Amino acid sequence: MSSRRQQSRQSGASRITDDQIADLVSKLQQLIPEIRSRRSNKSSASKVLQETCNYIRNLHQEVDDLSHRLSGLLQSTDADSAQATIIRSLLM
């Protein structure tokens, strides 16, 4: 990053952000299944960010759902069973 910053000195702050953003956006792009399935080189930063936000929200939702399920399962198992421990670990 320092190199980027030095670079940017002449071009201003924009250079840094552009490079960084491009790099990170590409990383994000790899992580997000939706975008990854499409042509990888097509999305803009704003689109990737939007998809990231959506994806994170979805994951949050999933985590909540899974937590509920696991807690339900936990209640149905023996307190000391292996399953229980596993579930507990997961839920923690």
Place this chain on the structure above:
Amino acid sequence: MNHCVPDFHEMNDDDSIPTPSSFSRPKKTTTGEEEIMELLWQNGQVVVQSQNQRPPNRSASSGEVVIPSDREIRSSAEEQQHLFIQEDEMASWLQYPLDDSSFDRDFYADLLYSTPPPPPLTTATAQPRAAAEIRPPPIPAPVARPDNPPRVQNFVHFSRLPIRQRTARESSTVVESNETPAAAPESRVSHTVTDSGPPVNADSATVRTGGTSAAAGTCDYTVASSPGSSPTSFSGDTHQPQHKPAAAAEDRKRKVREVDDNECQSEDIEFEAAEGKKQGCGSASTKRSRAAEVHNLSERRRRDRINEKMRALQELIPRCNKSDKASMLDEAIEYLKSLQLQVQMMSMGCGMVPMMYPVGVQQYMPAAMGLGMGMMDMGMSRPMVPYPPMMAGSAMPNPAATVAHMGPRFPIRPFHMRPVPVPDPSALQPTNHADQVSNSTAIPQNQPRFQNFPDPYQQYLGFHPTQLPIPLNQVVVQHDANKPSTSKDIGNPHNQQTGIKTMLLLRHFTLYTE
């Protein structure tokens, strides 16, 4: 334009011209005098009347009449027009209606609203003055006769619309819309010729634009915008030819868009020709500057969009205190990975638990303890209980806890599972969660090394994060396949067992992220 007036005045005498009364389009032209002369289109003839004069006959159903009369008018207009208006002026004027029947129809429909039609249409010629006394009234609410009877149809087209300003952009579009029937009513109103002084000359561009926008949907838009802009435009630029060319250029662009639907393209061509001359004056620079402006605006908008999304993302990421974009994105990436992992683990757990029932608990325990931990001494049949607590401490469901710590931290926690089943969860941050992914591949390799629990960790360290997406199921399968000899305690590879182990293993890695 002034010279035209006499013609129009003369025409007043022609009231005698048959006026079906149903369809008369008053056309307003602003002459030098503040009076508004209207060119009334009566049964295909153009009759000039002062605003005050209204043809007595107004048919109730002007609308209906209009349509059929359009054609008549058009044809008759041709004939008549030359009578009333100077040839050169009329020519351009005439061409417009003749070109397109449908257009006229639409146009007439608009006229029904009876507000003075917005101008610019036909004056293809560069002489705005010509017959065009018809000033395309700016969009502002027509002061003129708002109560114009619907019957009176104003001829919008003669566009020498003065609306040619920068701001006239809207107005110009409005002008364009004038032609379009959709916008008609408003445009009509706006067209009430304001007294703006010099008639609009060269806005052939405007005129052109007017013509082109036949039924473009943009018309509505333009109409809406024009009211606001027109007042200014009119007042401002009545006399600015430079603006006109510039505006013309813009209008042209706009027109181009609308032209597709336009049927009056022929007229546009005329206008363009006319404009071309005007363009020469200084439009090039204005065009460039305008293009630059547009570019800047769009660039700014794009940046704003990105910033807004970054802020939203920042809110989603727990404990993100970074103000720098790059670091924030870094954190977002890590958080996203951990979240993905967590979800995977949990879903696997959900799937596993039901399956565990059929299997004897005993089997699970060693299995769980064995591979799952990887680190644990396989030979030991430690109760699993100690282990899970350790993992539980990691609070997987709370990735946020240590998201900030995620990253290239590879502190390998010595897994003192056996003696102390509960090493601090925080201490258990063996490797990057990414490493877990590889457990599928790592596990088989590590099997022989299960004895030294620290080793398996190291095995995972090097694994590629790309393996993360590998579904856990696959991992489980691999486990079975690859671990014939796994822990001695585990005689038979059970999918569930391996699955659990995998899960625990992953969980273990997840701890790191917490």
